[in-house]
Amino acid sequence: MSTGVSTFVIRWINFLTMFVAVGVIGFGVWISAHRDGCRKSLTLPILGLGALIFLISVIGFFGALKNNSILLWMYLIMLCLILLGIILFTVLAFIITNNGTGHNVVGLRFKEYRLQDYNTWFLKELNNTHNWKHLQTCLVKADDCSNLSKRFKTLKQYELAKLTPIEAGCCRPPSVCGYPVVNASYYDLTFHPISSNKDCKLYKNRKPIKCYNCDSCKAGVAEYMKKEWRVVAIFNVVLFVVLTMIYFVGCCARRNAASSHDKS
Numbered sequence: 134m135s136t137g138v139s140t141f142v143i144r145w146i147n148f149l150t151m152f153v154a155v156g157v158i159g160f161g162v163w164i165s166a167h168r169d170g171c172r173k174s175l176t177l178p179i180l181g182l183g184a185l186i187f188l189i190s191v192i193g194f195f196g197a198l199k200n201n202s203i204l205l206w207m208y209l210i211m212l213c214l215i216l217l218g219i220i221l222f223t224v225l226a227f228i229i230t231n232n233g234t235g236h237n238v239v240g241l242r243f244k245e246y247r248l249q250d251y252n253t254w255f256l257k258e259l260n261n262t263h264n265w266k267h268l269q270t271c272l273v274k275a276d277d278c279s280n281l282s283k284r285f286k287t288l289k290q291y292e293l294a295k296l297t298p299i300e301a302g303c304c305r306p307p308s309v310c311g312y313p314v315v316n317a318s319y320y321d322l323t324f325h326p327i328s329s330n331k332d333c334k335l336y337k338n339r340k341p342i343k344c345y346n347c348d349s350c351k352a353g354v355a356e357y358m359k360k361e362w363r364v365v366a367i368f369n370v371v372l373f374v375v376l377t378m379i380y381f382v383g384c385c386a387r388r389n390a391a392s393s394h395d396k397s
Contacts (some may be wrong), residue, residue, distance in 0.1 A: 139385040140197040143205075146379060152279035154190055157183030189215070195384055204388035212380050219373045226366035229254050230359045232354075235298070243296040245307060246352035251362045255358065259351040268354060269345045276302035278343050281317040291317040302353025303344050306336035 159178035184249035189211050196204030233251035235244025248256065258264055277300055285291040291314065298305075305320070306312050309342050310333035311321040332347035344350050 137380055139389055140200060142154070142382050143379075143386045144197040145194055147190040147197070149195065150186055150190040154183050154187035157186060160181075175374075185215075187219040193383065200389075202387055205383060209380065209383050209387060212376065212383065216373060216376055216380065219369050219376070221289050222368040223366050223373070226369070228252075228360045228361050230366070233355060233359055235356065240292070241308065243301050244249040244294060244298075245349065246298055246302055248352040248355065251355045251359070253301065255355040259355060272299070272303055272345055272350070272354075273341055278318060279340055282319075288314060290317060298353040298356035299350070300353070301348035301349075302347065302356075306344060307332050307347075307349050309333075309335070312336075 154280040158180060161176055164179065189208060192204055192210040192211070195201070196208050215384075229252045233246070233253070233255070235246050238245055242336055245277075248259070259268075277297075279302065281291070281294075281304055285294055294317075303319070307328070307330055309328040309330050311327040312322060312324055312333075315321055320336070322336075322338065332344060332349050335346045336342075336344045
């Protein structure tokens with residue numbers, strides 16, 4: 134690749150990513166001003182990511198603009214570290230999300246999930262009292278369980294519903310308990326549970342309690358996190374391919390900049 138083409142490509146790619154970084158930082162600032170404590174936890178990672186993208190883009194842009202091999206070396210080293218980080222995170226994400234699957238229940242169109250089926254990392258994070266209290270607060274605020282009675286007016290509609298993993302685990306007792314269903318948000322707890330599963334005694338019809346302390350709820354959250362991590366991992370694979378191409382173009386630009394400097 135010629136000097137002009139490689140530096141032109143690197144210059145404009147990084148010029149565009151500077152605007153992307155500003156947008157990411159702006160999104161982080163918006164979240165920090167949001168009152169929802171669940172979203173606030175994402176503030177620092179998003180701001181850090183935006184700042185890192187901006188810094189690398191500035192170095193790459195000026196390195197290509199000034200044809201400066203030192204700046205381009207810095208740019209390539211930082212880009213290489215990011216590529217290594219993406220590889221590491223993606224491999225770990227696929228390993229962590231490899232376990233865990235739903236179990237079919239006769240008469241239901243959705244699956245139920247068991248905490249012990251998931252990777253030990255999920256078990257450690259979800260069984261941590263501090264972590265779970267925070268997640269529990271977020272689940273209660275989301276009000277998904279209360280919305281079930283609004284979405285499914287009749288018992289028949291509820292029985293035919295395809296609940297999400299979190300709705301299936303946090304808003305209702307496990308099917309093995311055998312509690313008769315009154316409606317989408319109420320079970321007859323006067324019935325003696327037919328299972329020794331501890332979740333049967335933890336479930337309450339009250340809105341702030343439901344099954345938020347149940348292992349089935351933690352399993353539902355684990356399944357949700359598993360799917361989210363898989364999406365991120367697949368995105369990282371695409372990002373890795375794109376950044377690898379940019380990295381090789383940057384290598385050409387740095388080599389051409391060094392050649393130009395030697396000739397001068």
